[in-house]
Amino acid sequence: MRKTTIASPVWGRVPVHTCHTLVIGSGAAGLNAAVQLRRLGIDDLVIVTEGLDQGTSINTGSDKQTYYKLGLCGANGDSPRELADTFFDGGSMHGDLALAEAANSARAFLSLVDLSVPFPRDRFGQFVGYKTDHDPRQRATSVGPYTSREMCRALIAEVRRLGIAVHEGRTVVSLLSQPAPAARAAGALALDAGGRAVVYLAANTVIAVGGPGGLYRTSVYPTCHTGGIGLALEAGALAQSLPESQYGLASIGFRWNVSGTYMQVIPRFVSTAADGVSDPREFLLPWFDTPSQAFDRVFLKGYQWPFDTRKMAGGSSLVDILVYIENVARGRRVFLDFRANPEGFDFARLGAEASDYLRKSGATDGAPLDRLRTMNPGAIQLYLDHGIDLGREMLEVAVCSQHNNGGLAANEWWESLNLPHLFPVGEVNGSHGVYRPGGSALNSGQVGSLRAAEYIAARCRENDLDRRAARKTAAAALDTAAAWLELGAQSRRDWRAERAELQARMSAAGAHIRSALTVRNAVTEARAQWQRLARQGCRFAGEAEKADAMRTRSLAFAHFVYLDAIAFAIAGGLGSRGSALVQSAGGQIIHPKLPGEWTFQPENPLFREQVLETLPRSDGTIDHRWVPRRPIPETDLWFETAWAAYRAGRIYDRNGNAPKEPQPNS
Ligand SMILES: Cc1cc2nc3c(=O)[nH]c(=O)nc-3n(C[C@H](O)[C@H](O)[C@H](O)COP(=O)(O)OP(=O)(O)OC[C@H]3O[C@@H](n4cnc5c(N)ncnc54)[C@H](O)[C@@H]3O)c2cc1C
Missing domain, CATH: 1.20.58.100 (Fumarate reductase/succinate dehydrogenase flavoprotein-like, C-terminal domain)
Known part of the structure; x- marks a missing residue:
């Protein structure tokens, strides 16, 4: 990395770091991008991040945080094509992305295993799995409530071992992009903790800034996480599927999904007046013919966590609507109470699914808290660790925003569709469609970062950035930022x-x-x-x-x-x-x-069968259009010819284009 400066009348002497590849963000996706880049021989690289302890991956989890991958156990066959079909069947997902996420799933997962992320396996090395939402097989795995945190910790250790430069305490405030006709990403402008400007010029920018956590008031994204998709939208990067997000029931004092056992033990759903104390009411029961119908829906929410429009009428998502009505339409506060059984609770009258499950789990007696202690004591401890004692108080909940299936639009190598050399990876990449199996976000983040790294190493190895032009772009960005900040004083x-x-x-x-x-x-x-x-x-x-x-x-x-x-x-x-x-x-x-x-x-x-594309412009005009989704590609899998294509590097060609000629640095 070269260090120079730019003189700015407002900012003074601004440090300029020039490198081959800039990685913005240090969540599971950004960290993996950096590790894979270094393994592929890209040494001149830097991670710029708010902090290694920031973002969603290292600060969140759930009852059993899921990593969804190609099936790697048992006698039920699985294949890249079958997994791709599952992703594709969610609707409005491009087939080439589905195939890439499926085909690279095992490789990305095993890379984490090799970094000692303790994914469970049996004595013969089979990675045992379970079924998650929208999952026809047992492809899901987990290391417990903090899967993504464990992934980050292992990846951070590897980043340190590989000696990759990490600049913490930096907030990227604009992406640098050069204008058409040679439009391309060229790095970023960041501010450090003291508000001083720092410029990064890079031939390739991997943007791994996570989901749009800061967009919502009612949210289960960690409070520290705002996300940075706006940076790319301001730079005119094409987006897709922006309306497709996932919402679900979560505690809001300490932000955590109340999925899995929190629902399966069937707590009381209580709403109160705005003071959180007066006029407590169990509000679910009047909406159901019998109390057991209500309790069965609550139980199902354990593994039907996201609010789902297919499960409203008579299904478990009616519970989310009833919570929303109490919260928003009636201005009341909603709590889960684990200390006593709900009014009318009678184990003998529960539906077969709930009663079988609870019986098999040995959790038939006592209050919801007793059942939780039997089935998942860690779930109680988790709240205790965050100052909430479920044995003494109720847990405030709301239907929260949790994940964006949409995001920036990129190709099967995770390069932006309209801004070359920008690689959106992780949640900021909008590869998913309407439905996605629970846990596929983590798979997608690992696969996408691997793919971007591979492509950069194969096709963007030459540093072809026009440095003089990039410095001009940076100088203009510094002026614009200074002028805008100046307005704030008034x-x-x-x-x-x-x-x-x-x-x-x-x-x-x-x-x-x-x-x-x-x-x-x-x-x-x-x-x-x-x-x-x-x-x-x-x-x-x-x-x-x-x-x-x-x-x-x-x-x-x-x-x-x-x-x-x-x-x-x-x-x-x-x-x-x-x-x-x-x-x-x-x-x-x-x-x-x-x-x-x-x-x-x-x-x-x-x-x-279509994907919604969105093209924002800096003047505030925004174009949207539905494009037919790309089908799952039928590729040539005849070994001799596929090998020849691989040897010749044609696997990196797009639309049959010849490899890009490296351009000299100016
Ligand atoms: C409660 C909850 C439960 C979840 N459970 C699951 C699950 O079970 N399975 C699953 O697959 N997914 C789950 N997800 C989703 C998954 O955790 C996220 O999609 C994933 O962790 C995002 O990883 P990422 O690397 O893309 O982004 P993040 O981990 O959010 O990292 C983003 C990084 O970018 C940095 N950053 C952001 N903006 C800037 C900026 N302007 N300048 C500098 N740095 C910046 C941040 O500091 C951070 O380092 C869950 C999400 C939540 C909220």
Whole structure:
């Protein structure tokens, strides 16, 4: 890595690090990208990150955090094609991405095993598995509640062992991209903890900034994680499937999915007045013919965790709607109480699925907390570790945003479709479609980072960045950032107020309950907020908050783009699908007792064969279009010819193009 400087009238002498490949973000995906790049001989590389302890991967988990992969045990056959079919069947996912995620699944997984991530195996080395949501087989595995944390720890150890440079305490505030006709990514502008600018010029930029956690108020993303997709959207990177996200029931004091055993032990669902104490009511029972019907739905939520529009009428996702109504429509607070059985609870009257499971688990007696202690004592300890004693208090919950299936659009080597040399990997890459098997996010992050590294090593090994042009781009970005921050001094609103506004809007209009009118209005407000921020900036206290202010601007643009994509999809007749319900007067009834607005527009299944692309521009115009999804490729698997193609490096060609000629540095 070369270090020079740029002189700026506002920023002073700004350090400029020039390298072959810049990795932004140190979650499971970014770390793996760096490790794989180094293994493939790319030595001139740096990870720039808010911190090795930041992001979703190292700060989150769930009851049994799942890693979904190719089946590697037992007598039930599995193959890349069968796994690709499962991914593809989720709808609105490109077939080449499904095949790549499937074909590289074992390789990426075993790389983690080799780094000592303790994925369970039997005495013969079979990686035992279980079934997860949207999973026809036992492909899922886990190392416990903190699978992604263990992955990060193993990858961090490897990053250290390999001596890869890590610049922590840096927030990237804009991506550097060179304009058409030679448009390409060229690095990034970051601010350090003291608000000082640092420039990174790179021939390749791997963007691994995670999901859009900072977009929502009601969220189970770790509080420290805001995400950075807005950076790429501001740079004009093509996105896809932005409306497809996953929402589900989670505790909000300490953010954690209340899936698995938390539901299977059938706690009481209690709502209270806004003070969290007065007027407690068990609110589920009136909606069901018998108490046991309610309890069976709660039990099912254990492994039907995400809110799913196919499971509303008579299914377990009705529970999410009832929680939402208490929370949002009635302004009450919702809690799970594990200390006593729900009113009318009678083990003998539970449905067969719940009672068999609990009986086999030896958890038939006592209160929900006793059953939890029998089935999963760690689940109680987890909350104790975060200051919540389930034996003494109720657990506040809400239906939270958890994962974005959409994100930036990239090809089968994880390179942006319209910004060459930008490689979105991990959750910021929108490879998934409507439904994805639980645990496939981690698979996708590992596969995508591996693929990007392989492609960079094979096809972008020459450092062909025009450094002079890149320095000019960096100088312009420094000026723009300085001018915008300057505006903030005069602004009436600070970044916290601006961020709270956009987060509230996203949770109200762009989360799991949507309607054409609400989203249309939200788009108008979102555009106005973004324009106001662009014109007036926002206040921030001192140098250390400069990054927060700039991040808020980026989030504002991202929320505008997301809402616009959602509005476009609804206006085009997409209907309700995945984890998003579209309310519509006169639509299908979810439950006869629910008020009039709780009818919904059914899904138009034709859209499953298409993918929604979104092209944002810096002037605020946004184009959306549905493109037919690419089918799962039928490849030449005849060994001799496939080997020849591999030897000749044709596997990296796109659309039959010849390899790129390396260009000289200027
Ligand atoms: C509660 C919960 C449970 C989940 N359970 C599962 C599960 O069971 N199975 C599964 O497959 N998936 C699960 N997921 C999803 C999965 O954990 C994430 O998709 C995955 O960890 C994301 O990894 P990543 O590397 O893409 O991003 P992250 O781990 O979020 O890392 C992003 C990195 O980018 C850095 N960064 C961001 N912005 C900037 C910036 N501007 N400048 C510098 N650095 C920046 C962050 O600091 C961080 O280092 C769950 C998610 C949640 C929230």
